[in-house]
Amino acid sequence: MKIKKIVGKKLKAIRLKNDLTIQELAEKSLVSSNMISRIERGLTIPSVEILMKLAGVFDKSINYFVEEVATTHEIVFSSPGERDKTVYDDEHNMHTESFTSGLRDxxxxxxxxxxxxxxxxxxxxxxxxxxxLIYVLEGRLKVVIAGEKHVLNAGDSLSFKSHLPHRWDNIGEGEAKVIWTLSPFTII
Known part of the structure; x- marks a missing residue:
């Protein structure tokens, strides 16, 4: 099943299970009702940021939306080319491969x-x-956290509390290859 369909199906199921309308979910998550509707109908893949906002409403990690329960395990081994992949839109110009896809909870x-x-x-x-945690394997990434600018080159890492406002840009001439790790998401 395509990732768009999995995310949409799971979002709709958990929304209905929690007796929420699309509008109520939009208000709780600060994600537009139009975007939620498009996700549920499998028309778009949400960004990591949007997925995190939606997951937070239900006290779930973003993995909940992209993994099928029947395929989760306690030990996961993966090789290049075999990992679950996501391609984000033109604005982000980013492709991801999950190291943790398939890992139970x-x-x-x-x-x-x-x-x-x-x-x-x-x-x-x-x-x-x-x-x-951001670890740059190759390339250059500028990360701005709470107004403080950090330029990461190959071999550099940056750890921070994700509640601080942050954004990133690839400022190198070519692709940046990065390992991104995020801790659990809970409702504050």
């Missing part, structure tokens, strides 16, 4: 990300509960 999520030249998290800051 993980306490963190981790991704191998390839950010195309000029890729960005967008003009708006994002913020969410938990902790975040």
């Amino acid at each position: 993980p306490q963190f999520t981790s991704f191998f990300c390839t950010v195309g030249a000029g890729g960005s998290s967008g003009v708006e800051n994002m913020y969410h509960p938990g902790d975040e």
Whole structure:
């Protein structure tokens, strides 16, 4: 099943299980009702930021929306080319491969990300509960956290509390290859 369909099906199921209308979920998550409707109908793949906002309403990790329960395990081994992949829109210009996809009830999520030249998290800051670790394998990434600018080159890492407003841009000439790890998401 395609990722759009899995996310949409799971979002609608948990929304209905919690007796919420699309509008009520929009108000609780600060995600537009139009976006929620598009996700539920399998018309779009939400960004990580939107998924985190939706997951927070239900006290779930973003993995809940992208994994099928029947395929989760307590031990997961993966090789390049075999990991679950997500391609984000042109604004983000980012492809991700999940290291934790298939792990039953993980306490963190981790991704191998390839950010195309000029890729960005967008003009708006994002913020969410938990902790975040960024490790740059190749390329250059500018990360701004609470107004403080950090330039990460190959081998550099940055850890921070994700509730601080943050955004990122690939400022290198080519792709940036990054390992991104996020801690659990809980409702504050």
